[in-house]
Amino acid sequence: MTAPPGARRWGVASVASLAVAVGALLALALWVAGRPGETSGDGAAGLQGATPTTSAPTPAATPSVRATARPAAPGASRRPVTPAPVRLRVPDLDVDATVRPVGVQDDGAMVIPAAPTSVGWYRYGAAPSDPVGHTVIAGHVATREDGPGALAPLTEAEEGMRVEVTDADGTVHRYVVEGRTLIRKKALPVDDVFARDGPPRLVLVTCGGEYLPELRSHRDNVVVTAVPVS
Amino acid sequence: MRRVIAASAATAALSLPLVLSTPASAADDASVVVVHGVPGLTVDVYGSADDSYSADEALLQDFEPGTVTDPVSLPGGTYNLAVFPAGGDPSGDPAIEATGVEVPAGANISVVAHLNADGDPVLTPFVNDVDPVAAGEARIVVRHTAAAPAVDILAGGEPVFTGLTNPNEDSADLPTGSVSAAVALAGTTDPVIGPADLDLAEGTSTIVYAYGSAEDDTLALAVQTIGGLHSSPSGVPSGTADLPADRTPFALTAIAVIALAAAGATGLRAKRTRA
Numbered sequence: 022m023t024a025p026p027g028a029r030r031w032g033v034a035s036v037a038s039l040a041v042a043v044g045a046l047l048a049l050a051l052w053v054a055g056r057p058g059e060t061s062g063d064g065a066a067g068l069q070g071a072t073p074t075t076s077a078p079t080p081a082a083t084p085s086v087r088a089t090a091r092p093a094a095p096g097a098s099r100r101p102v103t104p105a106p107v108r109l110r111v112p113d114l115d116v117d118a119t120v121r122p123v124g125v126q127d128d129g130a131m132v133i134p135a136a137p138t139s140v141g142w143y144r145y146g147a148a149p150s151d152p153v154g155h156t157v158i159a160g161h162v163a164t165r166e167d168g169p170g171a172l173a174p175l176t177e178a179e180e181g182m183r184v185e186v187t188d189a190d191g192t193v194h195r196y197v198v199e200g201r202t203l204i205r206k207k208a209l210p211v212d213d214v215f216a217r218d219g220p221p222r223l224v225l226v227t228c229g230g231e232y233l234p235e236l237r238s239h240r241d242n243v244v245v246t247a248v249p250v251s
Numbered sequence: 252m253r254r255v256i257a258a259s260a261a262t263a264a265l266s267l268p269l270v271l272s273t274p275a276s277a278a279d280d281a282s283v284v285v286v287h288g289v290p291g292l293t294v295d296v297y298g299s300a301d302d303s304y305s306a307d308e309a310l311l312q313d314f315e316p317g318t319v320t321d322p323v324s325l326p327g328g329t330y331n332l333a334v335f336p337a338g339g340d341p342s343g344d345p346a347i348e349a350t351g352v353e354v355p356a357g358a359n360i361s362v363v364a365h366l367n368a369d370g371d372p373v374l375t376p377f378v379n380d381v382d383p384v385a386a387g388e389a390r391i392v393v394r395h396t397a398a399a400p401a402v403d404i405l406a407g408g409e410p411v412f413t414g415l416t417n418p419n420e421d422s423a424d425l426p427t428g429s430v431s432a433a434v435a436l437a438g439t440t441d442p443v444i445g446p447a448d449l450d451l452a453e454g455t456s457t458i459v460y461a462y463g464s465a466e467d468d469t470l471a472l473a474v475q476t477i478g479g480l481h482s483s484p485s486g487v488p489s490g491t492a493d494l495p496a497d498r499t500p501f502a503l504t505a506i507a508v509i510a511l512a513a514a515g516a517t518g519l520r521a522k523r524t525r526a
Contacts, residue, residue, distance in 0.1 A: 031521030038514035045507035052500055088285060088311050088320035093473035095432075095447035095459075124427070125387040129485035145387065145427070145453040145481065162490040172489070211483035217454075228490030239490045 062180030288462030327356030454481025
């Protein structure tokens with residue numbers, strides 16, 4: 022049973038095309054499977070774990086309260102200055118951003134640096150070298166002007182990834198991602214995110230979820246919590 | 252200085268060691284700070300439940316002018332307080348006394364030993380505003396506790412609080428930062444105290460006392476700070492545009508469709524050629 026040579030050639034071409042189609046479909050399946058989930062690890066618990074513990078005011082140390090007095094001249098008690106973070110790296114996600122100290126906008130929201138390579142550190146909260154509280158660093162996921170921002174890859178952060186924050190004095194603080202969670206912006210637990218008490222944590226925030234063009238805003242915040250490692 | 256000044260029972264105020272051994276509920280305790288604004292007089296401070304003061308009721312010893320105490324946690328209640336010259340006999344007449352004064356549970360109070368407008372030493376309790384300030388802001392409170400006429404408080408040379416008289420206060424919530432503060436007689440801009448740089452830290456209340464005596468040329472500033480009044484930012488607006496879509500799935504789907512079509516077409520051709 023011999024087919025004409027032309028038929029064999031067309032047959033081979035057909036099988037090859039079929040193989041390409043199957044390969045493409047397999048790749049599509051892998052892509053779907055490889056997409057990051059909505060959350061990773063226990064991001065929400067990471068935030069709550071650091072909820073400012075309503076610590077009872079410590080009663081005076083001794084039964085007979087003896088107060089200590091301090092000089093009250095202006096400038097007598099200068100606050101110790103903790104160095105500001107200047108660089109954020111998440112090697113697994115190719116995140117390498119310049120960190121700038123930021124405050125709040127007129128509407129009370131945190132300032133986010135406009136430059137796509139910069140991210141903002143909430144300077145009124147904790148710094149990496151502070152013994153308690155959250156170091157909050159936030160950046161645009163994308164802007165109309167510049168496209169994807171430095172923290173766009175944050176939506177793919179997974180539990181266990183390493184994070185490094187470098188201080189102005191050169192100290193490198195190392196963290197491990199504890200979790201990633203997607204929270205409706207309207208329901209963002211700001212007192213948990215910006216906690217100034219409780220165990221030290223690094224909290225990275227960007228935007229995610231559905232994009233709402235009429236608001237020029239995303240529906241959600243992506244919140245990644247990381248714990249310090251020595 | 253020897254005169255006994257009794258604060259009215261209606262006013263809120265201070266403290267004694269007697270009741271302090273077992274605070275009922277720490278959450279309901281009042282937080283009390285004592286400020287010393289009587290120049291030239293180092294004192295001992297006594298607290299008592301009755302009208303007599305004994306050595307074991309000393310709350311503070313060798314308390315110097317221009318100093319403040321750390322906050323002391325006290326159960327709410329009624330207290331008597333007396334100030335004696337340092338090392339003085341507490342069974343004698345106190346230099347200053349405040350009797351039957353209420354310390355409301357949970358309140359944050361500053362008790363100031365200072366001169367009134369006429370130059371007599373008094374104890375004045377101030378209830379501190381510990382409401383949170385907006386994110387990024389700091390509170391400044393100014394208190395006139397000096398033997399001096401009405402004053403204006405200047406910031407950067409400009410009057411911001413005017414016509415303040417002893418023993419009154421004024422306050423404002425301001426953006427965080429450093430201000431150069433000075434005190435001038437009301438209606439003037441020539442400082443009688445300062446200028447002094449004040450560091451208004453975010454989420455704090457900086458309370459500035461003008462104390463001393465204009466006549467004796469002992470006017471000065473004392474500063475008390477209350478922390479933990481911060482608020483969180485209202486949100487994190489971290490994206491004004493959608494991420495460019497990932498085109499991978501579209502590309503793969505297109506390749507699959509084209510390849511399937513090609514497979515079908517070439518298959519048909521092969522069949523036809525064979526026939």
